[in-house]
Amino acid sequence: MSATAAPPSPAPPAAAPPAATAPAPLRRRLRGWPLTMVLAAATGLSVGPFSWLVLAATRQGVEIFAWPPKLLPGGHLGDNLDRLQAKIGLGRVVFNSLAISTLQTAGALVVALLAGYAFAKFRFRGRTVLFALLLSTLVVPEQVMLVPLFKMMMSFGLLDSYQAVVLPGLCVPFAIFLMRQALDGMPDELLDAARVDGAGELRVLWSVVVPVMRPVLAALAIFLFLGSWNQFVWPLIALRSPEMHTLPVALATLHGNESTTDYGAILTGTALSTLPMMVLFLVLQRQFISGLLAGATKG
Structure with missing residues:
Protein backbone atom coordinates (compact mmCIF):
# COMPACT_ATOMS: atom_id res chain seq x y z
CA MET A 1 0.00 0.00 0.00
CA SER A 2 1.49 3.21 -1.09
CA ALA A 3 1.87 6.01 1.40
CA THR A 4 -0.35 8.97 0.75
CA ALA A 5 1.09 12.48 0.92
CA ALA A 6 -0.02 14.56 3.84
CA PRO A 7 -2.36 17.38 2.90
CA PRO A 8 -0.59 20.69 2.67
CA SER A 9 -0.92 22.80 5.79
CA PRO A 10 -2.91 25.97 5.37
CA ALA A 11 -0.85 29.09 4.74
CA PRO A 12 -0.56 31.42 7.75
CA PRO A 13 -2.70 34.51 7.50
CA ALA A 14 -0.96 37.52 6.10
CA ALA A 15 0.17 39.92 8.78
CA ALA A 16 -1.68 43.22 8.86
CA PRO A 17 0.41 46.13 7.62
CA PRO A 18 1.83 48.19 10.50
CA ALA A 19 0.04 51.38 11.24
CA ALA A 20 1.72 54.38 9.80
CA THR A 21 3.68 56.22 12.46
CA ALA A 22 5.49 59.52 12.31
CA PRO A 23 9.29 59.40 12.25
CA ALA A 24 10.97 59.76 15.62
CA PRO A 25 12.41 63.25 14.95
CA LEU A 26 8.95 64.46 13.88
CA ARG A 27 7.35 63.00 17.02
CA ARG A 28 9.90 64.74 19.21
CA HIS A 76 11.55 112.40 14.86
CA LEU A 77 14.38 110.75 16.80
CA GLY A 78 16.74 113.63 16.10
CA ASP A 79 14.13 116.20 17.15
CA ASN A 80 13.52 114.35 20.41
CA LEU A 81 17.24 114.24 21.16
CA ASP A 82 17.59 117.95 20.45
CA ARG A 83 14.76 118.79 22.85
CA LEU A 84 16.27 116.53 25.51
CA GLN A 85 19.59 118.29 25.20
CA ALA A 86 17.94 121.70 25.38
CA LYS A 87 15.71 120.90 28.37
CA ILE A 88 17.86 118.72 30.64
CA GLY A 89 21.38 118.74 29.17
CA LEU A 90 21.32 115.09 28.04
CA GLY A 91 25.08 114.60 27.84
CA ARG A 92 25.65 116.03 31.31
CA VAL A 93 22.98 113.96 33.09
CA VAL A 94 24.08 110.77 31.32
CA PHE A 95 27.65 111.42 32.47
CA ASN A 96 26.40 111.99 36.03
CA SER A 97 24.50 108.70 36.01
CA LEU A 98 27.43 106.77 34.55
CA ALA A 99 29.92 108.25 37.01
CA ILE A 100 27.74 107.62 40.08
CA SER A 101 26.71 104.10 39.01
CA THR A 102 30.27 103.07 38.09
CA LEU A 103 31.82 104.38 41.31
CA GLN A 104 29.07 102.94 43.45
CA THR A 105 29.18 99.53 41.77
CA ALA A 106 32.98 99.27 41.99
CA GLY A 107 33.02 100.35 45.63
CA ALA A 108 30.16 98.02 46.59
CA LEU A 109 31.92 95.08 44.92
CA VAL A 110 35.12 95.75 46.88
CA VAL A 111 33.25 96.09 50.19
CA ALA A 112 31.17 92.96 49.50
CA LEU A 113 34.26 90.93 48.56
CA LEU A 114 36.24 91.99 51.64
CA ALA A 115 33.33 91.60 54.08
CA GLY A 116 32.19 88.31 52.55
CA TYR A 117 35.73 86.94 52.71
CA ALA A 118 36.06 87.95 56.37
CA PHE A 119 32.71 86.44 57.36
CA ALA A 120 33.33 83.21 55.43
CA LYS A 121 37.01 82.45 56.11
CA PHE A 122 37.92 84.06 59.44
CA ARG A 123 36.87 83.01 62.91
CA PHE A 124 36.55 85.94 65.31
CA ARG A 125 34.45 86.78 68.33
CA GLY A 126 31.03 88.17 67.51
CA ARG A 127 31.08 87.04 63.90
CA THR A 128 27.64 85.43 64.06
CA VAL A 129 26.10 88.41 65.84
CA LEU A 130 27.57 90.89 63.36
CA PHE A 131 26.35 88.86 60.42
CA ALA A 132 22.86 88.60 61.94
CA LEU A 133 22.79 92.37 62.48
CA LEU A 134 23.86 92.88 58.88
CA LEU A 135 21.06 90.65 57.61
CA SER A 136 18.52 92.41 59.83
CA THR A 137 19.07 95.61 57.86
CA LEU A 138 17.51 93.90 54.82
CA VAL A 139 14.06 94.26 56.38
CA VAL A 140 14.46 98.00 57.06
CA PRO A 141 12.60 100.05 54.39
CA GLU A 142 14.79 102.46 52.47
CA GLN A 143 12.38 105.31 53.16
CA VAL A 144 13.03 105.05 56.91
CA MET A 145 16.69 105.95 56.35
CA LEU A 146 16.12 109.04 54.20
CA VAL A 147 15.88 111.63 56.98
CA PRO A 148 18.87 110.36 59.04
CA LEU A 149 20.89 109.99 55.86
CA PHE A 150 20.02 113.51 54.75
CA LYS A 151 21.07 114.98 58.11
CA MET A 152 24.30 113.00 58.01
CA MET A 153 25.23 114.16 54.52
CA MET A 154 24.29 117.75 55.42
CA SER A 155 26.50 117.68 58.53
CA PHE A 156 29.39 116.38 56.42
CA GLY A 157 28.82 119.08 53.80
CA LEU A 158 28.39 116.52 51.04
CA LEU A 159 24.96 117.44 49.70
CA ASP A 160 24.74 118.14 45.97
CA SER A 161 27.84 116.08 45.23
CA TYR A 162 28.66 112.63 43.90
CA GLN A 163 29.78 111.54 47.37
CA ALA A 164 26.29 112.09 48.78
CA VAL A 165 24.90 109.40 46.45
CA VAL A 166 27.90 107.07 46.17
CA LEU A 167 28.86 106.66 49.85
CA PRO A 168 25.49 105.35 51.16
CA GLY A 169 25.50 102.69 48.46
CA LEU A 170 28.90 101.20 49.21
CA CYS A 171 27.65 98.79 51.87
CA VAL A 172 24.95 96.59 50.34
CA PRO A 173 23.84 93.85 52.79
CA PHE A 174 22.51 91.60 50.04
CA ALA A 175 25.83 91.77 48.17
CA ILE A 176 27.79 90.91 51.32
CA PHE A 177 25.43 88.02 52.05
CA LEU A 178 25.81 86.68 48.49
CA MET A 179 29.61 86.87 48.60
CA ARG A 180 29.73 85.23 52.03
CA GLN A 181 27.58 82.32 50.82
CA ALA A 182 29.67 81.92 47.67
CA LEU A 183 33.00 82.03 49.54
CA ASP A 184 31.75 79.66 52.23
CA GLY A 185 31.86 76.81 49.71
CA MET A 186 35.42 77.56 48.62
CA PRO A 187 37.90 74.94 49.97
CA ASP A 188 40.11 76.23 52.78
CA GLU A 189 42.94 74.02 51.51
CA LEU A 190 43.22 76.19 48.41
CA LEU A 191 43.76 79.29 50.54
CA ASP A 192 46.10 77.51 52.93
CA ALA A 193 48.30 76.40 50.02
CA ALA A 194 48.70 80.01 48.91
CA ARG A 195 49.52 81.09 52.47
CA VAL A 196 52.15 78.36 52.78
CA ASP A 197 53.79 79.72 49.62
CA GLY A 198 54.20 83.03 51.44
CA ALA A 199 51.24 84.99 50.04
CA GLY A 200 49.59 87.56 52.30
CA GLU A 201 45.84 87.84 52.70
CA LEU A 202 45.47 90.54 50.07
CA ARG A 203 47.58 88.48 47.66
CA VAL A 204 45.45 85.41 48.40
CA LEU A 205 42.32 87.46 47.85
CA TRP A 206 43.48 88.90 44.54
CA SER A 207 45.27 85.86 43.06
CA VAL A 208 43.10 83.01 44.36
CA VAL A 209 39.68 84.24 45.45
CA VAL A 210 38.93 86.77 42.71
CA PRO A 211 39.57 84.39 39.75
CA VAL A 212 37.36 81.73 41.33
CA MET A 213 34.61 84.21 42.25
CA ARG A 214 34.65 85.99 38.88
CA PRO A 215 31.23 84.64 37.75
CA VAL A 216 29.65 85.67 41.06
CA LEU A 217 31.27 89.10 40.86
CA ALA A 218 30.00 89.56 37.30
CA ALA A 219 26.43 88.68 38.25
CA LEU A 220 26.64 90.90 41.32
CA ALA A 221 28.03 93.78 39.25
CA ILE A 222 25.01 93.64 36.95
CA PHE A 223 22.56 93.74 39.87
CA LEU A 224 24.42 96.53 41.64
CA PHE A 225 24.78 98.67 38.52
CA LEU A 226 21.10 98.21 37.71
CA GLY A 227 20.06 99.27 41.20
CA SER A 228 22.37 102.29 41.17
CA TRP A 229 21.43 103.38 37.67
CA ASN A 230 17.68 103.26 38.41
CA GLN A 231 17.67 104.81 41.88
CA PHE A 232 15.50 107.89 42.02
CA VAL A 233 14.37 108.97 45.49
CA TRP A 234 17.73 109.51 47.18
CA PRO A 235 19.39 111.31 44.20
CA LEU A 236 16.29 113.51 43.99
CA ILE A 237 16.80 114.55 47.64
CA ALA A 238 20.60 114.74 47.74
CA LEU A 239 21.31 116.38 44.36
CA ARG A 240 19.77 119.85 44.39
CA SER A 241 21.20 121.63 41.34
CA PRO A 242 20.12 120.60 37.80
CA GLU A 243 23.79 120.22 36.82
CA MET A 244 24.13 117.31 39.26
CA HIS A 245 20.90 115.48 38.33
CA THR A 246 21.04 111.87 37.19
CA LEU A 247 19.08 110.69 34.16
CA PRO A 248 16.01 109.35 36.05
CA VAL A 249 15.74 112.58 38.08
CA ALA A 250 16.19 114.76 34.99
CA LEU A 251 13.52 112.83 33.06
CA ALA A 252 11.09 113.31 35.95
CA THR A 253 11.40 117.09 35.56
CA LEU A 254 9.92 116.80 32.07
CA HIS A 255 6.54 115.70 33.39
CA GLY A 256 3.86 118.37 33.34
CA ASN A 257 0.13 118.26 32.81
CA GLU A 258 -1.45 116.30 30.00
CA SER A 259 -1.09 119.10 27.48
CA THR A 260 2.51 120.10 28.26
CA THR A 261 4.22 116.76 28.86
CA ASP A 262 6.71 116.02 26.08
CA TYR A 263 6.16 112.31 25.73
CA GLY A 264 8.47 112.01 22.74
CA ALA A 265 11.44 113.39 24.69
CA ILE A 266 10.57 111.34 27.79
CA LEU A 267 10.30 108.07 25.87
CA THR A 268 13.52 108.81 23.98
CA GLY A 269 15.35 109.39 27.27
CA THR A 270 13.82 106.24 28.73
CA ALA A 271 14.97 104.20 25.74
CA LEU A 272 18.47 105.66 26.03
CA SER A 273 18.56 104.77 29.72
CA THR A 274 18.41 101.07 28.82
CA LEU A 275 21.59 101.17 26.70
CA PRO A 276 24.18 101.01 29.55
CA MET A 277 22.50 97.94 31.03
CA MET A 278 22.45 96.20 27.67
CA VAL A 279 26.12 97.00 27.07
CA LEU A 280 27.08 95.82 30.56
CA PHE A 281 25.24 92.53 30.12
CA LEU A 282 26.80 91.94 26.70
CA VAL A 283 30.27 92.52 28.18
CA LEU A 284 29.69 90.28 31.21
CA GLN A 285 27.28 87.73 29.74
CA ARG A 286 29.88 84.95 29.46
CA GLN A 287 30.87 85.27 33.11
CA PHE A 288 27.23 85.70 34.13
CA ILE A 289 26.04 82.57 32.30
CA SER A 290 29.02 80.51 33.50
CA GLY A 291 28.14 81.51 37.04
CA LEU A 292 24.57 80.34 36.57
CA LEU A 293 25.72 77.06 35.03
CA ALA A 294 28.23 76.52 37.85
CA GLY A 295 25.47 76.99 40.39
CA ALA A 296 23.15 74.64 38.51
CA THR A 297 25.69 71.82 38.17
CA LYS A 298 27.22 72.11 41.63
CA GLY A 299 26.69 68.82 43.43
Whole structure:
Protein backbone atom coordinates (compact mmCIF):
# COMPACT_ATOMS: atom_id res chain seq x y z
CA MET A 1 0.00 0.00 0.00
CA SER A 2 1.49 3.21 -1.09
CA ALA A 3 1.87 6.01 1.40
CA THR A 4 -0.35 8.97 0.75
CA ALA A 5 1.09 12.48 0.92
CA ALA A 6 -0.02 14.56 3.84
CA PRO A 7 -2.36 17.38 2.90
CA PRO A 8 -0.59 20.69 2.67
CA SER A 9 -0.92 22.80 5.79
CA PRO A 10 -2.91 25.97 5.37
CA ALA A 11 -0.85 29.09 4.74
CA PRO A 12 -0.56 31.42 7.75
CA PRO A 13 -2.70 34.51 7.50
CA ALA A 14 -0.96 37.52 6.10
CA ALA A 15 0.17 39.92 8.78
CA ALA A 16 -1.68 43.22 8.86
CA PRO A 17 0.41 46.13 7.62
CA PRO A 18 1.83 48.19 10.50
CA ALA A 19 0.04 51.38 11.24
CA ALA A 20 1.72 54.38 9.80
CA THR A 21 3.68 56.22 12.46
CA ALA A 22 5.49 59.52 12.31
CA PRO A 23 9.29 59.40 12.25
CA ALA A 24 10.97 59.76 15.62
CA PRO A 25 12.41 63.25 14.95
CA LEU A 26 8.95 64.46 13.88
CA ARG A 27 7.35 63.00 17.02
CA ARG A 28 9.90 64.74 19.21
CA ARG A 29 9.28 67.96 17.33
CA LEU A 30 5.52 67.68 17.78
CA ARG A 31 5.90 66.98 21.51
CA GLY A 32 7.94 70.16 21.86
CA TRP A 33 5.34 72.41 20.21
CA PRO A 34 3.42 73.28 23.42
CA LEU A 35 6.60 74.36 25.18
CA THR A 36 7.67 76.32 22.10
CA MET A 37 4.36 78.16 22.01
CA VAL A 38 4.57 79.04 25.72
CA LEU A 39 8.14 80.33 25.31
CA ALA A 40 7.15 82.33 22.22
CA ALA A 41 4.25 83.93 24.13
CA ALA A 42 6.54 84.76 27.08
CA THR A 43 9.12 86.26 24.70
CA GLY A 44 6.46 88.37 23.03
CA LEU A 45 5.21 89.69 26.36
CA SER A 46 8.78 90.59 27.36
CA VAL A 47 9.99 92.10 24.09
CA GLY A 48 6.72 93.75 23.05
CA PRO A 49 6.76 96.70 25.49
CA PHE A 50 10.45 97.35 24.85
CA SER A 51 9.89 97.29 21.09
CA TRP A 52 7.04 99.79 21.48
CA LEU A 53 9.33 102.01 23.59
CA VAL A 54 12.04 102.03 20.92
CA LEU A 55 9.53 102.79 18.16
CA ALA A 56 7.81 105.50 20.23
CA ALA A 57 11.20 107.18 20.75
CA THR A 58 11.24 107.94 17.02
CA ARG A 59 7.84 109.69 17.09
CA GLN A 60 6.27 112.64 18.82
CA GLY A 61 2.86 114.01 19.74
CA VAL A 62 -0.24 112.12 18.68
CA GLU A 63 1.80 109.63 16.64
CA ILE A 64 2.91 107.91 19.86
CA PHE A 65 -0.62 106.98 20.94
CA ALA A 66 -2.11 106.40 17.48
CA TRP A 67 -4.42 103.40 17.06
CA PRO A 68 -3.79 101.00 15.49
CA PRO A 69 -0.13 101.38 16.49
CA LYS A 70 2.38 101.95 13.73
CA LEU A 71 4.96 99.21 13.38
CA LEU A 72 7.59 101.22 11.52
CA PRO A 73 9.98 103.79 13.01
CA GLY A 74 9.14 107.45 12.72
CA GLY A 75 11.37 110.29 11.70
CA HIS A 76 11.55 112.40 14.86
CA LEU A 77 14.38 110.75 16.80
CA GLY A 78 16.74 113.63 16.10
CA ASP A 79 14.13 116.20 17.15
CA ASN A 80 13.52 114.35 20.41
CA LEU A 81 17.24 114.24 21.16
CA ASP A 82 17.59 117.95 20.45
CA ARG A 83 14.76 118.79 22.85
CA LEU A 84 16.27 116.53 25.51
CA GLN A 85 19.59 118.29 25.20
CA ALA A 86 17.94 121.70 25.38
CA LYS A 87 15.71 120.90 28.37
CA ILE A 88 17.86 118.72 30.64
CA GLY A 89 21.38 118.74 29.17
CA LEU A 90 21.32 115.09 28.04
CA GLY A 91 25.08 114.60 27.84
CA ARG A 92 25.65 116.03 31.31
CA VAL A 93 22.98 113.96 33.09
CA VAL A 94 24.08 110.77 31.32
CA PHE A 95 27.65 111.42 32.47
CA ASN A 96 26.40 111.99 36.03
CA SER A 97 24.50 108.70 36.01
CA LEU A 98 27.43 106.77 34.55
CA ALA A 99 29.92 108.25 37.01
CA ILE A 100 27.74 107.62 40.08
CA SER A 101 26.71 104.10 39.01
CA THR A 102 30.27 103.07 38.09
CA LEU A 103 31.82 104.38 41.31
CA GLN A 104 29.07 102.94 43.45
CA THR A 105 29.18 99.53 41.77
CA ALA A 106 32.98 99.27 41.99
CA GLY A 107 33.02 100.35 45.63
CA ALA A 108 30.16 98.02 46.59
CA LEU A 109 31.92 95.08 44.92
CA VAL A 110 35.12 95.75 46.88
CA VAL A 111 33.25 96.09 50.19
CA ALA A 112 31.17 92.96 49.50
CA LEU A 113 34.26 90.93 48.56
CA LEU A 114 36.24 91.99 51.64
CA ALA A 115 33.33 91.60 54.08
CA GLY A 116 32.19 88.31 52.55
CA TYR A 117 35.73 86.94 52.71
CA ALA A 118 36.06 87.95 56.37
CA PHE A 119 32.71 86.44 57.36
CA ALA A 120 33.33 83.21 55.43
CA LYS A 121 37.01 82.45 56.11
CA PHE A 122 37.92 84.06 59.44
CA ARG A 123 36.87 83.01 62.91
CA PHE A 124 36.55 85.94 65.31
CA ARG A 125 34.45 86.78 68.33
CA GLY A 126 31.03 88.17 67.51
CA ARG A 127 31.08 87.04 63.90
CA THR A 128 27.64 85.43 64.06
CA VAL A 129 26.10 88.41 65.84
CA LEU A 130 27.57 90.89 63.36
CA PHE A 131 26.35 88.86 60.42
CA ALA A 132 22.86 88.60 61.94
CA LEU A 133 22.79 92.37 62.48
CA LEU A 134 23.86 92.88 58.88
CA LEU A 135 21.06 90.65 57.61
CA SER A 136 18.52 92.41 59.83
CA THR A 137 19.07 95.61 57.86
CA LEU A 138 17.51 93.90 54.82
CA VAL A 139 14.06 94.26 56.38
CA VAL A 140 14.46 98.00 57.06
CA PRO A 141 12.60 100.05 54.39
CA GLU A 142 14.79 102.46 52.47
CA GLN A 143 12.38 105.31 53.16
CA VAL A 144 13.03 105.05 56.91
CA MET A 145 16.69 105.95 56.35
CA LEU A 146 16.12 109.04 54.20
CA VAL A 147 15.88 111.63 56.98
CA PRO A 148 18.87 110.36 59.04
CA LEU A 149 20.89 109.99 55.86
CA PHE A 150 20.02 113.51 54.75
CA LYS A 151 21.07 114.98 58.11
CA MET A 152 24.30 113.00 58.01
CA MET A 153 25.23 114.16 54.52
CA MET A 154 24.29 117.75 55.42
CA SER A 155 26.50 117.68 58.53
CA PHE A 156 29.39 116.38 56.42
CA GLY A 157 28.82 119.08 53.80
CA LEU A 158 28.39 116.52 51.04
CA LEU A 159 24.96 117.44 49.70
CA ASP A 160 24.74 118.14 45.97
CA SER A 161 27.84 116.08 45.23
CA TYR A 162 28.66 112.63 43.90
CA GLN A 163 29.78 111.54 47.37
CA ALA A 164 26.29 112.09 48.78
CA VAL A 165 24.90 109.40 46.45
CA VAL A 166 27.90 107.07 46.17
CA LEU A 167 28.86 106.66 49.85
CA PRO A 168 25.49 105.35 51.16
CA GLY A 169 25.50 102.69 48.46
CA LEU A 170 28.90 101.20 49.21
CA CYS A 171 27.65 98.79 51.87
CA VAL A 172 24.95 96.59 50.34
CA PRO A 173 23.84 93.85 52.79
CA PHE A 174 22.51 91.60 50.04
CA ALA A 175 25.83 91.77 48.17
CA ILE A 176 27.79 90.91 51.32
CA PHE A 177 25.43 88.02 52.05
CA LEU A 178 25.81 86.68 48.49
CA MET A 179 29.61 86.87 48.60
CA ARG A 180 29.73 85.23 52.03
CA GLN A 181 27.58 82.32 50.82
CA ALA A 182 29.67 81.92 47.67
CA LEU A 183 33.00 82.03 49.54
CA ASP A 184 31.75 79.66 52.23
CA GLY A 185 31.86 76.81 49.71
CA MET A 186 35.42 77.56 48.62
CA PRO A 187 37.90 74.94 49.97
CA ASP A 188 40.11 76.23 52.78
CA GLU A 189 42.94 74.02 51.51
CA LEU A 190 43.22 76.19 48.41
CA LEU A 191 43.76 79.29 50.54
CA ASP A 192 46.10 77.51 52.93
CA ALA A 193 48.30 76.40 50.02
CA ALA A 194 48.70 80.01 48.91
CA ARG A 195 49.52 81.09 52.47
CA VAL A 196 52.15 78.36 52.78
CA ASP A 197 53.79 79.72 49.62
CA GLY A 198 54.20 83.03 51.44
CA ALA A 199 51.24 84.99 50.04
CA GLY A 200 49.59 87.56 52.30
CA GLU A 201 45.84 87.84 52.70
CA LEU A 202 45.47 90.54 50.07
CA ARG A 203 47.58 88.48 47.66
CA VAL A 204 45.45 85.41 48.40
CA LEU A 205 42.32 87.46 47.85
CA TRP A 206 43.48 88.90 44.54
CA SER A 207 45.27 85.86 43.06
CA VAL A 208 43.10 83.01 44.36
CA VAL A 209 39.68 84.24 45.45
CA VAL A 210 38.93 86.77 42.71
CA PRO A 211 39.57 84.39 39.75
CA VAL A 212 37.36 81.73 41.33
CA MET A 213 34.61 84.21 42.25
CA ARG A 214 34.65 85.99 38.88
CA PRO A 215 31.23 84.64 37.75
CA VAL A 216 29.65 85.67 41.06
CA LEU A 217 31.27 89.10 40.86
CA ALA A 218 30.00 89.56 37.30
CA ALA A 219 26.43 88.68 38.25
CA LEU A 220 26.64 90.90 41.32
CA ALA A 221 28.03 93.78 39.25
CA ILE A 222 25.01 93.64 36.95
CA PHE A 223 22.56 93.74 39.87
CA LEU A 224 24.42 96.53 41.64
CA PHE A 225 24.78 98.67 38.52
CA LEU A 226 21.10 98.21 37.71
CA GLY A 227 20.06 99.27 41.20
CA SER A 228 22.37 102.29 41.17
CA TRP A 229 21.43 103.38 37.67
CA ASN A 230 17.68 103.26 38.41
CA GLN A 231 17.67 104.81 41.88
CA PHE A 232 15.50 107.89 42.02
CA VAL A 233 14.37 108.97 45.49
CA TRP A 234 17.73 109.51 47.18
CA PRO A 235 19.39 111.31 44.20
CA LEU A 236 16.29 113.51 43.99
CA ILE A 237 16.80 114.55 47.64
CA ALA A 238 20.60 114.74 47.74
CA LEU A 239 21.31 116.38 44.36
CA ARG A 240 19.77 119.85 44.39
CA SER A 241 21.20 121.63 41.34
CA PRO A 242 20.12 120.60 37.80
CA GLU A 243 23.79 120.22 36.82
CA MET A 244 24.13 117.31 39.26
CA HIS A 245 20.90 115.48 38.33
CA THR A 246 21.04 111.87 37.19
CA LEU A 247 19.08 110.69 34.16
CA PRO A 248 16.01 109.35 36.05
CA VAL A 249 15.74 112.58 38.08
CA ALA A 250 16.19 114.76 34.99
CA LEU A 251 13.52 112.83 33.06
CA ALA A 252 11.09 113.31 35.95
CA THR A 253 11.40 117.09 35.56
CA LEU A 254 9.92 116.80 32.07
CA HIS A 255 6.54 115.70 33.39
CA GLY A 256 3.86 118.37 33.34
CA ASN A 257 0.13 118.26 32.81
CA GLU A 258 -1.45 116.30 30.00
CA SER A 259 -1.09 119.10 27.48
CA THR A 260 2.51 120.10 28.26
CA THR A 261 4.22 116.76 28.86
CA ASP A 262 6.71 116.02 26.08
CA TYR A 263 6.16 112.31 25.73
CA GLY A 264 8.47 112.01 22.74
CA ALA A 265 11.44 113.39 24.69
CA ILE A 266 10.57 111.34 27.79
CA LEU A 267 10.30 108.07 25.87
CA THR A 268 13.52 108.81 23.98
CA GLY A 269 15.35 109.39 27.27
CA THR A 270 13.82 106.24 28.73
CA ALA A 271 14.97 104.20 25.74
CA LEU A 272 18.47 105.66 26.03
CA SER A 273 18.56 104.77 29.72
CA THR A 274 18.41 101.07 28.82
CA LEU A 275 21.59 101.17 26.70
CA PRO A 276 24.18 101.01 29.55
CA MET A 277 22.50 97.94 31.03
CA MET A 278 22.45 96.20 27.67
CA VAL A 279 26.12 97.00 27.07
CA LEU A 280 27.08 95.82 30.56
CA PHE A 281 25.24 92.53 30.12
CA LEU A 282 26.80 91.94 26.70
CA VAL A 283 30.27 92.52 28.18
CA LEU A 284 29.69 90.28 31.21
CA GLN A 285 27.28 87.73 29.74
CA ARG A 286 29.88 84.95 29.46
CA GLN A 287 30.87 85.27 33.11
CA PHE A 288 27.23 85.70 34.13
CA ILE A 289 26.04 82.57 32.30
CA SER A 290 29.02 80.51 33.50
CA GLY A 291 28.14 81.51 37.04
CA LEU A 292 24.57 80.34 36.57
CA LEU A 293 25.72 77.06 35.03
CA ALA A 294 28.23 76.52 37.85
CA GLY A 295 25.47 76.99 40.39
CA ALA A 296 23.15 74.64 38.51
CA THR A 297 25.69 71.82 38.17
CA LYS A 298 27.22 72.11 41.63
CA GLY A 299 26.69 68.82 43.43
